[in-house]
Amino acid sequence: MLMSLIKLSVNYNFNKQMKKLIRYLVILSSVLILLSCDKPAPTELVDDSTVEYEVLSKDVNDEYYSNGGDTTGVTQDLKDFPNLISLSGVKETDINGTVHEYSFGQTIVFDRTKPVYDSNRRLLAYQTVTPGVIRIENIRAIEVPFHIRYRDNGVLIDTTLGSKYILFSRLHPLFQYRHNARLNFRLTFLNNDFVNFDIKTPKEITGNVEILGKRADGNLRAKLNWNKENSRDVEIIISGRLISDRKTVMPLYRIKTNDNGKLIIPAKLINQIPSDRFDRLVFTFIRRLEETHNNGNNDLRVSSQSIHSITVNLP
């Protein structure tokens, strides 16, 4: 058998092929790199919970706080000085864990034509009036002077704006604030005209405070828990008791947050409270129902709140 064999030039020129590949790679890589300056799109998350921090004590040397305050340790925002009807069911847990409960109601009616200024013509408030008889749950409120204290050119000055109406369970044992209910309010004017309506009260709030961390470690913080009522906000006032007189409780921070039952007050806030000026902290949980009726200069704010104040030692 004589075969016709074919000489085949099988030139396995791998180098040539590799060069071709490398060329493709370089081109592709360059294009990709040029096009790849971008990065995957970020996702913006929306926080469905809110926490608002505010410093209340603008001047820690001043025991008067223009934001308003009262002996319950509860600040009442009198900004813009609306006429106010306020009902409070208050619990106080003292340093020993003993709980004291009382009810408090007050009504303040301002006369917008009679402003009160300090010597620097800074508006302090308006004088108040008592237009008639106020009954809450058919219990007559008494009229008491409405004092304020302010610092004028470095001098503490007490002044009286007029009178306001109060109902205090310790003075009027029949007056008991009921939670998650409707309390009747009636104002009978001097001409026997009257205004009568119910004020809705919130569910009772009961809080708990746990101080975590150490001041020395810079991680002193407060873990707060309360019975949550998801639909509304709560307000938490953090106050400090002055070492100087062991009586005055000075509101330091106001925190507004969702009524979700828990909050950790950051160390940056707690750790910074000077322990040489304050020996105790008062955490006041406020669940408030509030309505504002706009009426020009006679705005009316109707506020009803459940309050629980807890006193703890400041490490």
Added chain:
Amino acid sequence: MKILSISFLIFMISNVNILPQSSFGLNGYSGNHSSFSSPLYNFESNVSDYSQIKDWGFSAIYGMEFANSTNSNLYGISISKTINNHNISVRYTPGYQKEFSFKTGETIILQDSTSQSLTSGFIYKELFGFGYSYKFSDDFSAGFSFRYFNQEFNREAVTVIFNDNPYLVSESTGEKINFWKGDLGINYFLNERLNFALASINLLNFGQKAENSEFEQYELKKDMGGMFGLSYHPVDETALNFVYETTNAFQLGVNGYLKNFSLGFTLFHDKYQSPSIAGIIPSIGFKSDLFEVMLSGIKYFSNRKVEHGVSGFVENGLSNIINNPYSYDKILLTVSFNLNTITEKFVEFVDVKINKDIYPTFKDNYIDYPFAYGTVVNLTDDFINVKPLSRIEGINEENIQSPGSSIAPHDTAEVPFYLIIPEKYHSDKTALSYADFYLVTTNEQPDDEFQKAILVNSSNSWDGRVSNLHYFIRKDLDFSMMNAKEILSKNKPTLDTLTYGLEDFYKANILFNSFIKNLVYTSDPRATGEYVQFPRETLELKGGDCDDLSVFYSSLLESVGIQTALVNYKTDGTIRHVSVLFNTKLSPEFARLITNNDSKYFVRENLDGKDEIWLPVETTSLTDFETAWKIGSEKFNKDAVNNLGIATGKVEIIDIY
């Protein structure tokens, strides 16, 4: 199976697996098939799925994300290398990152009674990874991977400056956390239709942890678990795939393969996403010899452009960087290159057997008869046409292609290798060389190669077979013709006066007396008797042994058209003897024109059926023609005729042509 096999063999780009957060891959299951995959595709499937890459593999994924604005970026590049049963792969994944920016929900009232909302920003990245797998057998492989992650948390927090007039400010805090994840996996092929995979999820975790307790809750989830995968091929061109993760996720995929195209759909479920089937990954691919391109998309069934709350993020955290409730629809282009220089085998050598040593002078012999046979096995399920190529170092500069053979599926066949020895080839020395054998099928490059040592004799070497002496006779035919014609032309007057029919007799006489008579008998210089001089060498050396002298004389006669044969006497003990028989072309009735002695000639029938007188000549007599004829006749009569040498095979007459 045919399509699968072809795809498998044509494309050596395949899968290297480094497990990320889970088994989710940007190409779905389309990237999870051995015939259509790249190093990047299967990083997400199974760490142990042994790479089909035979040498080097390179892949890149570039993608476009449809967020509120459209972003495009490089998702990853990877390179892998297979060395024997070991596979190593490395990938860089700049696009495997997820960034969140959000308002913390905290607001501070500043000194001027204005408010400021606090913000945070978190970035999760899988930066790079490397993997190793080992193929224990065709059915079983195992491997591991390690991946490097980076998390960066930045948050604005409220702080108070507590002096005489306290006020709130925002303060930024941040932390970078780097850590590694390691996983193990195995892959098992039960049969051609069914294979299983088993791998860990987050088996090893080591590295930094959040020092700031605020950030602990935002760290990438590292729930430990396992993954079970199953791939079933109900028909050759279709694959059904299923993966279940104990971390409550699964994927279901179907892929079709047709020639150079693939089409696939993968549905996936993730407990952190809704609806129950969170999305689908369609893909279409095309492949060629050099590269492979796949276009795929990730379409989520829920609206991804809605606002997401922080509380959900805090509650569930983030488990997967590239597939999570905050991932957007994507289109991805994956390009893979085959950097392999090693061809996928359709056939392979079992062995190569060298039939005989190489005698360069016998070159025509190797055209007719293979010098070697390769035992070749077909590794595929189809008939394969094999082109055998061979090359002997020192003889061939190019590969010589022998006739092809068709081998049945998984059958073993003998494939012959022929040899072409160039005309100009000459070697004075016998030497050991190497023969390279190649098998070529549909690939440009050989499927397999084999090298074997082979003895290449010198050009004067002879295997001792008298039948092969004709190669030496033919080799210098031009030289012999030149010399013969020169002598005969000088004797033209004598030749012109001869009786018709005696020309060849007298030419043989003249040539013998002119050349052979003057030579000297010398034994082979190599002592073995397997060394044969070409006519030119015999004339130049002025002598030789019986082989050389017979070759020379036969060459002279053949060069002037006188038919010759060699007489191989095998009866001379260990020494072989060769003499010449030539055809006078005289018919027996004219024998008396040259001799009256019947024993001095031998009658042979030519191709036309006519008897012709052949004369035995003993070339080693080194006397005159008459004497050489006489001695040759006597020996021929004695050994070939009287002793029945021809009949018994002890004397052999071998025609030169």
